[in-house]
Amino acid sequence: MADHPECGLEAPFKLSYVLFHRNTMSESPNLELLAPAGCYPSLQAALNNGADAIYFGLAQLNMRARARRSFEGGDLPEIMERIHAAGKKGYLTINTILYDHDLPLATSLLVEAKRCNVDGVIVSDIAGMEAAFELGLEIHISTQLSISNYPSLKFFARWADRVVLARELTLGAIKRIHKEIEANDLRGPSGRPMEIEAFAHGALCVAVSGRCDMSLYTSNASANRGACEQNCRREYTVTDTQTGKQLVVDNNYIMSPNDLCTIEFIDRMVDAGITTFKLEGRARAPEYVDAVVGAYRKAIDAVEDGSFTPELVDTLMPGLNKVYNRGFSTGFYFGREGGWSGAPGSKATHRKVLVGPVRNYFAKAGVVVVQITDSKVSSGDDYLLVGPTTGVVKGRLEDLRVEGEPTELAKQGSMVSFAVPERVRLSDRMFIMVPVGNA
C-alpha cells in the first residue's frame, strides 16, 4: 500500500518496529477490540468472538435511533450483566445532540448507567458530558465531536479518558497526536494516559464524522439525532433544469462512500498509537458482528504476538466479504484513496435466507432439530443458528437427516436434524448463507 504524503509513516513498514516501539512505551495499554451491538444476538456474537468491549445505545438518544435493531432503556441491567459475566467492558452510547427536553431522559439513562456499572459512556453533547462527569462515569468523547488535533483532545482530557478521533484523520495525524499525549504525559480523570480510539471497520459517511444535515433538510430527520434517512446512499442524476436533459455521470451514487476496512494495515494503526479498534455497525445483523469481530480478533492477536502477515489477511478477507459491505477502502487513513459504493445496498458475496425455527436440541448428542418453514436446505450448505442467548453458531451442513434418515436435501415442511458444534436454543432460528445471485 502506498504511503500518502500526509501519512508520515515510513515505507516499507516493518512489523518489528511496531513491536519494538510498543515495548518501549511506558504503561502501554492493552489493545481493545470494541464491537457494536444493537440487539441481544449481536451482543452475544460479539462476546463469543472475543470482543474486549461492546458499545450500544438505548432509547432514542443514540446515533442509531431509527435502527430496527435497538435496545430499550430497561435492557441495560441485562446487557451489563452479560458483558461483565464474560469479563468484558460495556460502553453506553449517548452521542446525539441533546435538546433541553432530552435532558431528563439523558440524566436518567446516565444514573442508570452508573447503577449498572457501565464502564464508560460515549458522549458528544457537553450537557451529557457534564452530567456523566458529575456522576463519576468514565467518559469517552464521541467521534461526533470530530476531534482532529492535540489541543482539542487536551481540552477534553479534563473530563474524558478517551477520545474517538475524527474519521477523517490520516494515520500520520493520529501518530502526531499520540506523540503529543506521550510527550506531555496527558492523562484523563482516571489517571490513565489518554486513550485513542478509532474506527477500524464499517460504514463511512459523506459528511464530516456523521455531522450531516441532508436528511434534516429533506425529511426533518436529523442524522445528529440518529434519524438519518441515508439520502447519500441513493442514486442521483444531474438534470439541466432549462432543457430537462439528464447528464450522464460515471457513478450515480455520487454521495455514497464505500466502507472502511483496516484489517490489511491494522499493525500500522497500532503503531500510530490507536489502542481501541472500533467496529461500526450497531444496526447490522448478528452474522455481521460475528464475522467482523472474529476476523479483527485474529488480526489484532496476530499483531500482538508478532505473527501478523499479508497471508493471514488473505485468509480473513473472504469472511469480511461475505457479510454486508459496500465495497472496501482505507477510509482517510492514507488520505482519501477509496471510492464510492457505486451501487445500492450491500456487495456482500453471500446473503442469508431464513430456513426456520429450532424445535429441539439434544445436548448430549449435540444435535439440533429445525423445522423447515421457509427455505429448503442441502448437504454442504453453510448455516447460521441465531438467537438472543446463542448469538451466532455457524457451520457447514453434514450428515443431514429427516426423521432419522440420511438425506442430501430437506424440503419445506420437514423436520431436519444435524450435528452442531455448540449449544443452541429453542429461541434460535436457522438461516443458510447463499451466494448472491443464487437466490
Next chain:
Amino acid sequence: MLKIKHRQKECIGCDSCIELAPDYFEMNNDGEATLLHKIGKDGPWIQGEGFVSDIEALDEAAAACPVQIIVIDR
C-alpha cells in the same frame, strides 16, 4: 371529529409536532412527544381525536414527523 393515531414508542423527540400542533402534542419526561385528547389504543397506536378546523396544523405535524408515526384519519 378527526382521528389521530400516534406510535409514541418510536418517537425520537424532534419536537416538530409540538411546535406545529401544540394543542395536540406535548413533550414528556422521556423526551418523547405524547398525544393529548387520547381516546384509546390499538396495538402500537395511541388514538386521539381532533377538531376538523385543526386539520391544517395536524397535517403539518404528521408531514413533519421524521419517523412517520403520526397518522390523521379524516
